[in-house]
Amino acid sequence: MTFHREGTATLTVVLVLAGAICFAAYSWLPAWAFYALALGCLVMVGLIVNFFRMPSRTIGSQRLEDVLCPSDGKVVVIEKVQETEWFKDERIQVSIFMSPLNVHAQWSPMAGRVLAARHHPGKYLVAWHPKSSTENERTTHVIEGKHGTVLFRQIAGAVARRICWYLKEGDQLTHGDEVGFIKFGSRIDVFLPLDSEICVEMNQDVVGRETMLARLKSS
Secondary structure, three states: OEEOHHHHHHHHHHHHHHHHHHHHHHHHOOHHHHHHHHHHHHHHHHHHHHHOEEOOOOOOOOOOOEEEOOOOEEEEEEEEEEEOOOOOEEEEEEEEEEOOOOOOEEEOOOOEEEEEEEEEOOEOOOOOOOOHHHHEOEEEEEEEEOOEEEEEEEEEOOOOOOEEEOOOOOOEEOOOOEEEEEOOOEEEEEEEOOOOEEOOOOOOEEOOOOOEEEEOOOO
16 A cells, blocks of 8 residues: 555645644643544645545456456446437446545556546536536546556546546557556546447445456457
């Protein structure tokens, strides 16, 4: 378990703020108030450390037809939809909602070449809102593998106001490569070919980099 680099600035600010609050409380407030504020600051620092934790994980599968979950969270959508940005045809959409308690790093769901890596500014609707997939701040990443092409989006939520992504077009990925991070609550949408075998169920808790999301039809 390590601390993710995206949290360094946030943790620094929180530690400085917590230190200033505790110093002021120790200098000017009664002992009980100092202890209460110190406890509150300790909880705040603990929450930040927990949010930006980066666990060590084994890769769930490295078979070229297998698609892994790109993030932690809960499966909230499995349905056929019309994907209008890249494929412009019908796909199976699987959406994973991340609560503030989940690990918020993202990993490559499959091995292949990055065809697209785009960022779209937008709104900050709650992550489970139906229009968040097309109106919120988001990224679009398209990976072409040996057995098919998969699109996945990082979507900001009402609290999440910063998406970090590390991909660029032409990159070659393997299963489980780190590809991004979303600060605070958010969502991931994955768009799969219609003949994919879906390996998750609605309301299932999944683990990024480990849980099998789907299996592409072998070509």
